[in-house]
Amino acid sequence: MNLFKRYFILFFIVLLVGCRHQEEPFNGNKEVRQMTLIYAVNNNNLSYDLKVNEDQMLKAMENVDPEEYKLLLYKYTSDGYGLYEVCNVNGRLQFVLLKSYEKSIPAVSADRISNVINDALGAYPGVPSNLFFWGHGLGWINPYKYSSTVIGKNASSESVEHLPEVYAFGGEYVEEDNVRNTVYIDLDQLADAIPDGKFDMIWFDCCYMSCIEVAYQLRNKCNTYVAYPTEIMGEGLPYNLVFPHIIGDNVDRVEAAKALYGYYTGKYSPDPVTVAVMDMxxxxxxxxxxxxxxxxxxxxxxxxxxxxxxxxxxxxxxxxxxxxxxxxxxxxxxxxxxxxxxxxxxxxxxxxxxxxxxxxxxxxxxxxxxxxxxxxxxxxxxxxxxxxxxxxxxxxxxxxxxxxxx
Structure with a gap:
């Protein structure tokens, strides 16, 4: 066997042992037991915090088999928007690109949110699923005056709706006519983008989303709802401490919330924190x-x-x-x-x-x-x-x- 053939066979084996950059999920030969999707709006001043959180997520995933417990992350990078999956690549856990999305459509588009959720659910249909929203939150309203743009369901066709001061989730930087705006999606459109009855839990790792108006608008979307009535520190959830109670066989969302609370109040100089777990x-x-x-x-x-x-x-x-x-x-x-x-x-x-x-x-x-x-x-x-x-x-x-x- 010549040297070229040896290298070719070795390269082919490497492709088989880990996740691949592909347009379909990597299932392996194991039954998928759970899927968790993180929908991150990180094209903003929180971009560094997501990188820290990603390391925490990977640390937590060391405790489970990533082929059985799927963790998917939608985020923005310099290459554009993508849906990533935690995979074991040559003995090392990492986020591997599963699917790319059109860069001109922002993450706060209702169409984009709906498409990503459907892609994640379609990749692993019928398994217990969790949904985390990561980014800025303002409950059901935005008091700021700097922008009146709401990206609506037709954002893919570049149409926008002007509803002053009414936003819920996002805080994404969007360039328009060489001007950078910070845009959100409003609550009723966000709710419309989430299918009914598909998620065991929805957790907003964002400020101000534990309000009765948001919870009631999402009442048909999940069994358990977790959010914060106040702000949350920029670093958000300590995912390495919270995920062991969310991902795996021993799910306990109250203990997950307690882990968040204990993380901030247990510091030498405690940080403010609030959290609520709700039975929808x-x-x-x-x-x-x-x-x-x-x-x-x-x-x-x-x-x-x-x-x-x-x-x-x-x-x-x-x-x-x-x-x-x-x-x-x-x-x-x-x-x-x-x-x-x-x-x-x-x-x-x-x-x-x-x-x-x-x-x-x-x-x-x-x-x-x-x-x-x-x-x-x-x-x-x-x-x-x-x-x-x-x-x-x-x-x-x-x-x-x-x-x-x-």
Whole structure:
């Protein structure tokens, strides 16, 4: 056998033993038991943090077989957008490109989100699946004035919709006419991009996404929802500590949330952190209890002294439980069965929540008024903010009066 043939055979063997740069998943001969997709919007000021998180993810994957427990990551690189899969290449775990995507379509396009999710689910159909959203979050609204662009479902055809100040997820840098804008996708479009009933868990590793409006909009998308009512430090989740409770045979999402909480509060100089784990099968009970309280009257509670998780001027993310109790109080129903029903429904819905002693402003967090969720103080005025709020499922079910068309 000549030297050329020896090298050719060796090269062919190397191709067989690891994942390949290909347009289809690498299944090997083992049954896939679970799939986790990280949808990262990292073309922004968080790009370095994702690199740190990737190393943490790979560290965590050393504890499982990557052929049985699939970890997929959608991200942006200098080469463009791609869907990557953790593979064992010559004894070393690494992210290997599974599929490339058109560079002109941003990650905050609803079409792109839908396509990536469908590609991941299609690669490993019928297996228990988790979805993480990674990037910037602003709940259901963006108070900033620097951009009014929302990338909509037709972003692939370069059409845009202008909805001032209403954003949910993303924070992506997008160049348009030599101007760099920071763009988000709004909540209702994000929800439309996620198929119903396909994910065991959705976890937003982003700021402000534990609000009742977001949770209710996503109520049919997953069994368990995990998010933060406040901001989160730029480094986000310590994936090496959290993934062992998410990926593998011993899934315990409460322990995963506790690992996040312990990581930040256990530092020599603790960082602020909040987290909530929600059972989406119980969210309807919360909505019904809130609807009865809202129907009790039209007087809005005073927000003075109310626990506010926002650091942004002009926009409050008020504790949901405290807000609803105060709403009942000012409308004369503070001690009736409706408030008790709300408290019971919240206990069933929020199966775990915790908060550090101080928030991101350095103010104490009152644990007795910490429900793990925030809510908007809906003033029902003629503003772009409230006009958009009326489009959300939470408004339609809880606030909208019977027989009133919107």
């Amino acid at each position: 099968e119980s969210i309807d009970g919360v909505a019904e209890a809130a609807k009865r309280i809202i129907a009790s009257g039209n007087i809005l509670p005073s927000i003075a002294g109310m626990q506010n998780y926002s650091r942004m001027k002009g926009v409050g993310y008020y504790d949901f439980g405290q807000y609803m109790r105060k709403y009942a109080d000012v409308n004369g129903k503070s001690s009736d069965a409706d408030v008790e029903q709300l408290n019971l429904a919240l206990k069933k819905f929020v199966i775990y929540s915790d908060a550090s002693e101080l928030d991101f402003r350095g103010y104490p967090i009152d644990k007795s008024n910490f429900s793990g969720l925030s809510v908007h103080n809906f003033a029902n005025v003629n503003s772009a903010m409230d006009d958009y709020y009326r489009k959300l499922d939470w408004y339609k079910h809880v606030w909208q009066k019977p027989g009133v068309a919107e």
